[in-house]
Amino acid sequence: MKVVYIAGKFRASTHYQIHLNIIHAEAAALKWWKQGYSVICPHLNTAHFQNECSDDVWLKGCEELVRRSDIVYMLKGWETSQGSRRELELAIELGKEIEYE
Secondary structure (H helix, E strand, O other), rough: OEEEEEOOOOOOOOOHHHHHHHHHHHHHHHHHOOOEEEOOOHHOOOOOOOOOOOOOHHHHHHHHHHHHHOEEEEOOHHHHHHHHHHHHHHHHHHOOOEEOO
């Protein structure tokens, strides 16, 4: 079973916008699960952990999850996310399959 990593913006200026970003990623994750893939969705994994660790902890952890995935799925709006841009860069470096929403 191939593993898909969902990459997209998480951080936002309001809690409500963060919530919308999580819902967006959640819908994408379910889509991939229904197609027979195993899915890593960091938005759901750390949904309510804001300010519990430094951004560096989250970013490095997500990079490790990209390394362990087969496919990186870039959500619409990824371009505005520093973390998503880095995840894409890493996926390219590692020769991962990349899909775009």
